Each structure stands twice: as C-alpha cells, then as structure tokens.
Amino acid sequence: MAATTIGDVSVAEKPLLDKKWLAFAFTIYTVFYMWVRWYEGVYGWSAGLDSFAPEFETYWMNFLYTEIVLEVTTASILWGYIWKTRDRNLAAITPREELRRNMTHLIWLFAYAWAIYWGASYFTEQDGT
Template sequence: MSMTKTGAAGAAKGAERILDRKPLLVGVLALTGFVAFLRFYEQLFGWSAGLDSFSPEYQIYWLNLLKAAIALAFAGAGGLFGYLWRTRDRKLAALSPTDEMRRLLYLIQWLVIFALALFWGLSFFTEQTAVWHMTAVRDTDFTPSNIVTFYASYPLFAIIGAGAFLYAKTRLPLFANGYSLAFLVLVVGLFMTIPNVGFNEWGHTSWSMDEGFAGPLHWGFVFFGWMSLGVFGVVLLILGRLRALLGPELVAAFAGR
C-alpha cells in the first residue's frame, strides 16, 4: 500500500522533529577543534623542543603534555561513563516508539563522531608517527608524535566508542537486553590498540624497527584497527529497529516508493 504525497510529506516533517542535529554539529566541531589544537601544538614545538628528551624544553612542552593527556583521559572517561550510568533510563519497558527512534538517531550521530575520531587517531596521527620515526632519530619512546598519537588521539576514540556502547546499553531496549557481538568487537577491539602500544614500544626498544613499519610487531595495530568493521553490524541492527518502528508504509514513503 502506497502513501499519498501529503502523507509522505507529513512523515518527513515528523522525522525532522525527531532528528536533532545539534549533538552531531557540536561533537564534530569539538573534535575538529581538539585535533587542530594538537596539530598546531606539534607544529610549534615538535622540532624546536621535541628532538632532545633531556632538554629542559622537552620537559616543559612534551612531558607535561603527556601527563596532562593521561590525566584528562582518565578524568574524561570517568566523567562520561559516570554521567551515562547515573542518568540511565530505569524504565526502558515504558519507552515510547518516538523516544526510542530519537535515541537511535542520537546513537547514529555518536557513531559518526566515533568514526571521525578513528580517522584522526588510526589514520592521520598514526601515519604521522611513522613518518616521524623515519625522519628523526629518537632517544625516547615518548616522542612528540607518540605522545599525541598514543596518549591523546587513541584514548579519545576509545572513550567515544565506549561512551556510545554505554549509551546504547542504558537507553535502548535493542541493546539493553543483551550484548551485541558487533558492538563488542567494535569497541573492545579498537580499545586493544592502546595495550598494543606497550608491545610496540618494547619492540622498538629491543630492535631497530623505525624503518620497518611492515614488520610483524606492527600487525597488532592493523588487526585491531580492522575491528572497526564491526560498525556495519551495529548499523544494520539500528536500521532494522528503525524499520520496525516506522512500519512498512513509512519506510516505503521515505524510500520514494
């Protein structure tokens, strides 16, 4: 059964009322601003104060950044997870279809921000680290590039991903009643890139690997990075639930049939 043009237009307006784009806009702007700050900081102090780990300038500009990044990661994770848990929905059984749809759309926006954070962490800053090691002789595991990559950008996407998982677990019946394997692979797998940093640095200390980035010791980053493909399973679950909430007529209307 097809809907009239008036009915389709009404459905589209209803979807506009449910969809709130502000969280996505704020999240993308905040993430972009944070990444821009890190890159600008590297540009200012990477070569001028980051080549000699025994210099006073290195202690000021880079070791202090390392300490701040670790402290902010723990504080950010504790604050976000604590907030999501304290404000969890304790009456999910009474959740209306409209509110559930709105929360599913929020989760999709959260995953978009997560994907952007993964790009900056696992692609941009990680490749930058490889270039740094092939062009600069390092005398410490905590090079400027490593500090930004492993202790700022990696914890950032891990926290965002875990936050998305906890949001879904505490606010959506689709995820609250069990554990999505795809979501677990996505979040836990990508988090494991952080413990892999320790293994990576041990290898760099024991062997000369700065020009051998295809070596087996770096395969862990690739293996866990590919866990990001779990997002397709999560999105399929969300789309299936949206389809059930909308019903066949509205789905056909939005598809233009």
C-alpha cells in the same frame, strides 16, 4: 519535527536526529586536533622529539600527563552522568523514543569515527618517536 496532540494541545516532540549535537562534536574534535597539530608543528622543531632531552619533559611529557588527567576526568564524569540518568523502565519506551535513542547512539558513533579519522590520518606515527 513531529507534533503530538494531547487533549486539544499540540506538543512538539524531540527530533529523531539532532544534527546540532553532531555538528558540535565534529567542531570540538576539529578545533582540538587542529590545536594539537599546531602544537606539534611549533614545538616539534623548537623543542625537538628526543626523549633524552630536557625539553622533551617540558613540552611533551607534561602534555601527556595533562591529557591522561583530562581523559580520566572526562570519562568519569560522562560515564557517571550516563549511569545516573539512565532509564530504569525500559518496557515503557515508545518506538519513537527508542528510534531517537538509536539516532543519538549513531551521533556518538560518527563522533568516534571522526576522532579515528583525525588520529589515523594526521597522527598515525605520533607515538613512534
């Protein structure tokens, strides 16, 4: 962590790469996908995957409806937050702050790649049924 001296006071700067957020994103994705895998394993055998069966509506379609609502809500909140808190004076950004923002973007890309890894590795044919 770097420090800047303003007057005679030392001020700590934000780290360029905040690994706590990266670990948080990986943990959330891992816990979520492990729960999804458990759910599919338990109810895939007991409720079946036949889309014409009444159990399919109970165990799988309700899961899908909940997922759609959560995704739209999360995206709306996240995009609204990003739009509302954006920096409107981009000419005044220091090179260090710009690099820190690039590292934050890199964390988002790694989190996205982690989600793609789980989706492509364990759930590749999940909508094939």
